[in-house]
Amino acid sequence: MSAEALETSDVVAQAGAPPHPLVQFWSDFRANFGAVAGLVVIVVLVLLALLADVVAPHSPVLTNNAAFLKPPFWQQGGSTAYPLGTDAIGRDILSRLIHGARLSLLIGIAVVTLSVVTGTVLGLVAGFFRGVTEVAIMRLMDITLTLPSLLLAIVIVAILGPGLMNAMLAVAIVLLPHYVRIARAAVISEVSKDYVIAAKVAGAGRLRLMFKEVLPNCTAPLIVQATLGISTAILDAAALGFLGLGAQPPLPEWGTMLADAREFVLRAWWVVTLPGLAILVTVLAFNLLGDGLRDALDPKLKR
């Protein structure tokens, strides 16, 4: 019986022959200039992060007593030895920015992975079990959403103590409700569909239904939200770093670099301008990519 069913479905697939979903997705995505630009920037950043030890001209933490607050090479007093100048204790800004890319991408990916995995599981559980479990999970998420995101992150860091790991954990908790809500909404709309009922009738267990049947059909909105989540994670972690609650010096995290640079705003524009520009470009790239993914993955928006 099941073999027969498989054969028929094969035949149907060949006869209709629509383009492979991935091919369709790529052609939609490619038409979006902003999304492609975002992707290019992200690829460059990833390469820089991976090859940071090779590409960076200096160590990100080593200080040079002979070169405090040296301007970038195009300004008077600058030299090509330090292309983007040095900070107040003689560290090369370019090298710190490159190593900072490694940190920021790591923060974004780690935070979102933690948040997406936990959030999806909680959302699946809420959507499947309904009743008291659902109410408890969703109420908790509503409360988390009521508090302004940075305030909640700050409170969590204040309790756990400042530091990169705790800041990442705090941001992951702040992002959590979005994924729980998306996963739950997707589950609720999928559960009543015929294929899930068919799988249930065929004797699939709860776990199998949750992870093998329903989850693959909820991935599109989760992927979009995860991409946008990376930009939020990088931005929030940098804000915590700026407030002195995130990565601690001498780590070359961009927000922490800005916090160090604040007092030199009057004397050295480059120590303030460049790390922020790096944050802006990275966050913008992920937002462009996320918007592009949403347009390409959401059938409702297709022309």
Added chain:
Amino acid sequence: MLRFIFTRLSLVVPTFIGITLLVFVLIRLIPGDPIETMAGERGIDPARHAQLLKEYGFDQPVLVQYGLYLSRLVHGDLGRSIVTHEPVISEFQTLFPATIELSVCAILFALCLGLPAGVIAAVRRNSIFDHGVMGISLTGYSMPIFWWGLLLILLFSVQLGWTPVSGRIAVQYYIEPVTGFLLIDALLAGDVGAFRSALSHLVLPMIVLGTVPLAVIARMTRSAMLEVLGEDYIRTARAKGLPRWRVIAIHALRNALIPVVTVIGLQVGVLFTGAILTETIFSWPGVGKWLIEAINRRDYPVLQGGTLLIGTIVMVVNLLVDVTYGLINPRIRYTR
């Protein structure tokens, strides 16, 4: 309509209790007992320690402690600051108007620029102006505002010398607080110099705090307008021969404003997040800066009380937005 309001209200109570529980539990999670934390690094002798534990009720079971905490809350007692020994609630009351003044001005700034930009972008869809507005608003949305503030200080305060670097008003002015809003108080006192000083201090923080809401409002207005402009009744209005501006400004905008109003209401949380950073950069004496200082001084009662108050305010504003939304859009009332 009453029923709609009551259902919304009934959801607020558990959320409020949840916030108190969250704040209560979070502060208990700090390692060490609260008396030791209050005593700080100086330490405290054991007899006094035991006495204080009893005095504050920390020797009771946790549930009883939570009950005590709630009953104090109901009486308006949010504890005292460890540093200043002032009641948390009265410190909050003194500082809150500064945050409100800044936030209201920021939202007004965002509206004044965002609404027209969104409308024009929608009307001239795919024009250079449209692409420009969308590009700028995505950039604004991605902006690390703590850096944006430093950049503006660098340009307008340091290079051009147009605006002061920090604070709320120049030191030579003293305005008797009536409303707590300096702009209004200065006008009430009839002091033009003070008003100008307050205004010049406000401009940069207002722009910084308004940037993200501006981006959101421009994008939202544009997409809402695009949707409405495609409706049949707009075509009818045009076919009747109404002037173009009238169709856009009166027929289309009124309906497009419904989702925009919601989005503005939901910016309250975003504004508080932004206020924490903006107030820190510009030394603006509001609740955001107060909370950051509380963390740096390990002033936990302030952190606890401030978080609770801000959470409650955001919750109430969200409720008001929901109810207003039900009022201006009957479809929502009946589908829930």
